[in-house]
Amino acid sequence: xxxRIDVSGLHVYYGDFLAVEDVSMTIExxxxxxxxxxxxxxxxxxxRTLNRMHEVTPGAYAxxxxxxxxxxxxxxxxxxxxxxxxxxMVFQKANPFPTMSIYDNVIAGARLNNRRxxxxxxxxxxxxxLRGANLWEEVKDRLNKPGSGLSGGQQQRLCIARAxxxxxxxxxxxEPCSALDPISTLAIEDLIHQLKEDYTIVIVTHNMxxxxxxxxxxxxxxxxxxxxxxxxxxxxxxxxMFTRPEKKETENYITGRFG
Amino acid sequence: xxxxxAPQAAPPPTGKRRIGDxxxxxxxxxxxxxxxxxxxxxxxxxxxxxxxxxxANTTGFLTTQEWDANVRxxxxxxxxxxxxxxxxxxxxxxxxxxxxxxGIALFIVYYAPRxxxxxxxxxxxxxxxxPSVVYGLWGIGxxxxxxxxxxxxxxxxxxxxxLFSGPASTSxxxxxxxxxxxxxxxxxxxxxxxxDVFKQVPQGHREAALAMGATRWEMIRLAVLPFGxxxxxxxxxxGLGRALGETMAVAMILSPSLAISFxxxxxGNQTIAAHIALQYPEATGYGVSALIAxxxxxxxxxxxxxxxARYIVARGSKEA
Numbered sequence: 246x247x248x249r250i251d252v253s254g255l256h257v258y259y260g261d262f263l264a265v266e267d268v269s270m271t272i273e274x275x276x277x278x279x280x281x282x283x284x285x286x287x288x289x290x291x292x293r294t295l296n297r298m299h300e301v302t303p304g305a306y307a308x309x310x311x312x313x314x315x316x317x318x319x320x321x322x323x324x325x326x327x328x329x330x331x332x333x334m335v336f337q338k339a340n341p342f343p344t345m346s347i348y349d350n351v352i353a354g355a356r357l358n359n360r361r362x363x364x365x366x367x368x369x370x371x372x373x374x375l376r377g378a379n380l381w382e383e384v385k386d387r388l389n390k391p392g393s394g395l396s397g398g399q400q401q402r403l404c405i406a407r408a409x410x411x412x413x414x415x416x417x418x419x420e421p422c423s424a425l426d427p428i429s430t431l432a433i434e435d436l437i438h439q440l441k442e443d444y445t446i447v448i449v450t451h452n453m454x455x456x457x458x459x460x461x462x463x464x465x466x467x468x469x470x471x472x473x474x475x476x477x478x479x480x481x482x483x484x485x486m487f488t489r490p491e492k493k494e495t496e497n498y499i500t501g502r503f504g
Numbered sequence: 505x506x507x508x509x510a511p512q513a514a515p516p517p518t519g520k521r522r523i524g525d526x527x528x529x530x531x532x533x534x535x536x537x538x539x540x541x542x543x544x545x546x547x548x549x550x551x552x553x554x555x556x557x558x559x560a561n562t563t564g565f566l567t568t569q570e571w572d573a574n575v576r577x578x579x580x581x582x583x584x585x586x587x588x589x590x591x592x593x594x595x596x597x598x599x600x601x602x603x604x605x606x607g608i609a610l611f612i613v614y615y616a617p618r619x620x621x622x623x624x625x626x627x628x629x630x631x632x633x634x635p636s637v638v639y640g641l642w643g644i645g646x647x648x649x650x651x652x653x654x655x656x657x658x659x660x661x662x663x664x665x666x667l668f669s670g671p672a673s674t675s676x677x678x679x680x681x682x683x684x685x686x687x688x689x690x691x692x693x694x695x696x697x698x699x700d701v702f703k704q705v706p707q708g709h710r711e712a713a714l715a716m717g718a719t720r721w722e723m724i725r726l727a728v729l730p731f732g733x734x735x736x737x738x739x740x741x742x743g744l745g746r747a748l749g750e751t752m753a754v755a756m757i758l759s760p761s762l763a764i765s766f767x768x769x770x771x772g773n774q775t776i777a778a779h780i781a782l783q784y785p786e787a788t789g790y791g792v793s794a795l796i797a798x799x800x801x802x803x804x805x806x807x808x809x810x811x812x813a814r815y816i817v818a819r820g821s822k823e824a
Contacts, residue, residue: 298715305616309736330717341709344730353726354716458609 255309287475341392398429640756648676691741701735741813
């Protein structure tokens, strides 16, 4: 299930503009890796290159190598659609399909790959995914109601259920809690702890307590200067990053003496 | 109505009435009222002018097919065949145009390179600028003869469908030809409305679909079409309104006759608008009044369609 990600020498461009420069890192399976850094430092951009979602932005492209176990996701005959069903994503703003019921939202991605799913298979998958997202008890009596009727935190967990229903090996989360209240945030963080049993999880966050709470390893990104591309400054065990970072820049950011 | 209720902005904090403000508010309110006056005026004109013939009519106006109104007494005329032809032509036009328009809109927004998209969008808008008399000329001079062999083929192979039972018209001047021309004419408005709503699909919805391994078409099916449905329906209804009222092109293409016929490949049907245009110059006796009564029916149909369109668009935008 969970797979290792190996990035080497990755540059990301928006047209002529180099947005992220020369990132190399290894992301361990069955662990949570947090990306921290100030806004605009390229951590979200870099996250999106891990499932080729950056290609949705016109003019964006990446140079370098990203290995998912043995598969080079930028290989010449690799289909980005396939990459994305292996590497799922949860976004900053919960985005369930507004016209679909809770049930249909969960099953939407899985239906794409397996059109002939029987009713009972689908029911099982919906229940399994919603249970996995700690949402089943809250919605089991209203599966046919629209997903947009849920609270923000529930919607985000619905999006996580939708992503896991596709059975990816990696789950990317782009600031999944930044629009949520503390209680809902806690629910998501608990969920992340459970999910790392089965998935490789990468989370971008602006909340350093959150990074400290949920992640095993932390990567700090920063701009090399105004108007310059973003870079990976340092990456290591979360404990060590927050207590004894190797670089001065990291320490400044973590202790709030930044900028 | 909403036009008059709308300007209830908060009063200026000073409490002093500024002249410019008052003048502008008055002008805006006047313009809003003017619309209502014009609409009411047209309706009143139609009703008053239509009344004498309707009162003198010896048969049921809404159920009769014949048009025997150009007499001094005992006119016998009805709008049944005309209303049927009008709705039939417009409905077929809508069926033909909507899928094409949605296809064009999707291509412009999600498939075409940016430069091609803007040129194509411009060309589609240009279709709306062609005068309808030119469409009529094109329909009668080019499209009708070209369609004759197509019609013959349809009767031959699909003749078991009542719509195509034939025998096919040899001139090609049939309700189906008129519908094809109408379809081209309403293509721009449906395309424009669809394009606008497809562009507004939130990025979050599109990325949600793509991020779980949807292809572009699957993304469109999951995120774009459900979101854009109300806009497409609204555009289609506006197109339907235009197709119902279109006069010149239809009048030139269809040969004047009056019958209720589901056979699309024979000449026989006629629309209200075209009938008025063709009959008006020779109308005598109760004729003019009867034509105005037919116009009243058309007015009512288009009003109903447009209100339906507004309702659907408004309901859709509330959901999204």
